Amino acid sequence: MQILNSSTLFLLTILLLQINSYAETDDVQIVRGQLACVQLDETGKAHVSKEFTDCSGLLYLIGIDGNLYSLHGSEEEIEKIKQSSKSRMGYRLPLRLKGKSEGHERAWHLYTPSLDLEDSSTKTTVTGLVLCVFPDHVEGNVYPKVADDPCNEAEPHAHFIHTEKGEIYALHGTLEDIVEIEKNPKKENITLEGTLRANQSGWIFYVQ
């Protein structure tokens, strides 16, 4: 049974890789994976859920391609994606999402095709707690964690900032800028300068 499962998965992976390689010739690509929502409870603690009707925080796509993406799109598109992420008869098929990806292994973002990124020319500062988001590709899930050490030597992972105002923003920026945040042993009360992008369905803070 185990052998059968492994070989089925192997064939499925080959098939998906082929689909992905065709899609990558275009600007818009297909990314497959499981969806998880990270949101804050009343006490400000970050929680992950795979079964959700609403997500007031950030959506993450744990990609079959091995990348962890924060997901951003128009409110209409995000709503449709959330509806399609229900498990059926106890089994959850990976989603197949169309979009544009941007970033690097420490900050991948996936944008749905019609997302109009807001004008990001206005610089602003945000202050808050930086959390690491580790992917679990086997479970198709994510684990937010407050690191009390530099996290630049940990496996590649994503980050978000939980601001003093109670918002959560996925962090984006050049690899150098992200690694600089990771090298800082302090993750609390951090002030970052940059621009705010995307929308209510999932904000991005682009560190500059």
Ligand SMILES: [Zn+2]
């Ligand atoms: Zn980290």
